[in-house]
């Protein structure tokens with residue numbers, strides 16, 4: 043897991059729901075779809091073309107309040123598949139935040155972030171300490187870090203729940 | 219320092235004497251749902267931590283509308299057998315998960331439950347901390363444990379006396395309209411006060427169910443004799459009511475005087491768009507579909523009030539009214555009580571218990587430009603079908619009255 047990420051910013055608004063990340067009619071209605079293909083529909087309704095031709099590996103997503111509200115479907119999966127390195131939002135829905143940890147996509151609550159950076163600027167984000175630097179303006183701010191040793195930190199550092207579970211199941215002798 | 223209900227329940231499940239908001243805990247969990255059994259199998263694990271505390275029902279695609287869905291349920295049945303899950307409910311004996319799991323003893327006061335589906339906050343009506351676990355339900359299946367961050371608690375004090383025809387749905391639409399749909403984010407919301415006591419268990423259940431619509435992690439009520447009456451005969455274990463300490467600390471307290479409340483509707487787009495029904499009557503909003511169903515508002519007394527309104531009346535010729543009880547147990551009770559007969563005589567279409575119409579899956583999906591008045595919990599764009607359809611949320615009484623009128627009306631006119 044990269045703990046310091048530098049990337050270009052895409053800005054999204056308030057209350058970006060998981061329905062926008064995983065459109066039901068496109069993705070849930072097609073259970074056979076692979077992760078790559080499913081990701082091409084991410085934000086299709088609010089930002090057509092973004093997933094298909096704009097976003098690049100290592101980019102950073104910045105959003106407003108209650109990012110990932112609504113359904114418990116895993117909106118972090120398409121974001122991670124599209125190469126988003128880190129998500130910073132004013133606030134994040136609880137269900138989405140847990141999905142993000144479990145998917146291994148660093149997602150930090152960063153009050154004030156929408157006024158701190160413009161789309162297209164670059165940020166340097168330390169996901170351990172929560173330090174955020176705007177490489178254009180030189181300004182810094184703090185996002186809420188998980189805290190070393192906390193369960194979400196350990197799951198994130200393992201690379202997500204799947205990897206974390208494999209280690210723990212071995213430790214507890216539930217698999218050989 | 220005293221503790222809130224959520225703090226007490228989390229502390230008890232972490233083996234701690236006291237906890238504070240922000241603290242991370244590993245907690246023992248009392249139950250979960252079986253949605254992640256395939257993930258467990260993929261990890262090479264061949265048993266769950268407690269087969270009697272895993273609950274499962276297929277409700278969303280019940281019964282399967284497509285071959286792909288049928289194959290998914292077939293696979294689910296294989297996993298249920300393989301892992302020896304005892305609380306699995308086949309079509310005809312099931313219904314919608316939040317209702318069915320409660321009927322079969324999943325929740326008791328003081329419990330900590332993490333299960334799939336965002337409306338899991340519904341279980342808070344039983345004086346329990348019940349919340350969504352999505353991917354990490356597999357961790358519960360394997361170990362019977364999950365991590366939690368102790369949430370800040372807020373208290374919503376419901377004062378006054380609920381006037382006629384106003385029920386829990388009107389209360390939560392009012393609360394969501396006043397406080398917004400983010401006020402409960404990451405928080406445990408405790409509902410207290412005279413109206414909380416006055417409401418039936420079913421009405422409180424609606425409020426807890428829509429906990430997630432205000433962002434809450436838990437949406438908890440205190441327990442009383444109504445809680446005990448529902449649980450009697452459904453549980454094989456003792457429990458104790460959990461109350462907050464008098465000196466417990468809340469991040470915020472919100473007071474409502476509900477004595478002047480009038481029936482509410484939420485305009486399309488967001489559950490927080492609540493306004494009094496009387497304020498929209500002049501718009502004469504024409505209804506194509508009236509839906510009385512979902513885990514929010516399709517319990518016995520919801521069907522009873524609809525039957526009372528529809529008795530001797532007819533559903534408007536331009537309206538299709540869909541009725542889907544929240545479980546097959548409720549279906550049977552409504553059948554025996556004669557409510558379903560009244561609804562059928564009035565021209566309503568009575569379906570089995572299913573999620574189908576609520577999430578726009580099947581059994582009553584909305585077409586372009588159609589309008590639905592619904593007793594369910596979400597009216598987001600596209601939720602019940604076409605993105606060009608409009609969904610208004612209301613109580614069952616308002617759904618039934620509007621089905622008769624053909625336009626959205628105040629149910630008090632049908633007293």
Ligand code: SF4
Nearest residue numbers: 337512513573576577
């Ligand atoms: S009835 Fe609707 S809200 Fe309730 S569980 Fe089913 S789909 Fe979800």
